[in-house]
Amino acid sequence: MITFYPGPSKVYPQVADYAVDAIREGIVSLNHRSAGFMDVVKEAVQLLHDKLSIPADYHIAFVSSATECWEIVAQSLTRAASLHPYSGAFGKKWAEYAYRIKPPTELNQADVLCLVQNETSNGTQVTMETMAQFRREFTSIDGSALIAVDAVSSMAGIAFDWTLADVWFASVQKCFGLPAGLAVLVYSPAALKRAQEIGENAHYNSLLFIHENFAKFQTPYTPNGLGIYLLMRVLQQVPPIAEVDVTTRNRAKAWYQFFEQDMAGSPFHLLVNNTAERSDTVIAVEGSESAIKAVKASAQQAGITLGNGYGDWKNTTFRIANFPAITDVDIETLKRFLLSFQQ
C-alpha cells in the first residue's frame, strides 16, 4: 500500500528500524530528566537548527500537537487579541480555538497575526514574498506585534525565511515523515520577550514554563520520548532543507503540469487556479462527487491511498501529499494509475 494522505502520511521506511532501536536500547525507558534522555533532546534540537537552517537565536521546544501550539499562542503570547486572515479549514479552526481563550476584540487591537503558511485543507500556500509583506504591514501598525505561523504541512518540506515570523510550528506527521504525537515549536527572542511581559504561568504548557524546562533540555511533563528519538534519527538521515526544497518544488511543478497537460481531458482539474497560491506540498484536485468517489475507490484497489477532501471540499476533491518521504517510484505509480483511470 502506498499512501498520499496529507497527514498522517507516509513515514520514512527507516522509522521501523529506528523504533526497534529505541526499544532495544532502552531509550523509551529512560527517565526524562536523565543525562541520556537530555542528550537525545539536545541532539534533536541541534539537528533542527542545522538541517532546517533555523536561526541560532530562535528557540525550539517540543509539544504534543499543532493544536496545542494554537492554544499556546493564545494563552501565552496574545495580549489582547489575535488576527486570523484564513482561507481554509485549518485557519478557521485555529481562529475558533484562539477566540475561546482570547475572544476577538477590535481589529486594530490585535497584537498577534496568525497565518497558516500551507492550508492543507485546500492546497493553498502563503509565499515568503506575501509573508514579507505581512511582516512590513503588520509591524508598521505596531512595532512589537508578533506573527505566528502554522507550518504543519510545509515545515521540513520547503525552506522558510524564519525571520519573517516569531513563532513557527508543525506536528511531525506531515513533512517530517514520522508518526503523530509530537510537534516542533520554534520561537524568536521577540516571542520570548512577549511571553515574559505577559507572564502567563497558569498552565502546564505555558510557554515560559516550557522555555525554562527546555533551557535544560527537559520538558514540563513526561514527553513523547519515542517521538523525539525518531525525530532525531530522521533528521540525521535527511538532506539539508535547501536540497529538500528543490526536490519538493520540482515535484510540485511536475504534479501541476501533469494535471494541466496529461490529465487535461480527464474528469479532474486543479482546485487552485491562481498559480501563485498553489501549495508545493499538498496538491488538491477537484471533480464531480461521483468521479472523486470512483477514483478514490479504484486507487484503493490498486494499492494507493489518496487523501480525502477536507472541510468544504470533502466530497469534491482528493488531495495528494507531496511530502519528502514519498519516493519518485511512488509518484510514478500514482501518475500511471491516474492516466489509466482516465481511459
Ligand SMILES: *Cc1c(COP(=O)(O)O)cnc(C)c1O
Ligand atoms: C494537520 C494540521 C493541523 C493539525 O495538527 P495536529 O497535530 O492534529 O494538531 C493543523 N494545521 C494544519 C495546517 C494541518 O495540516
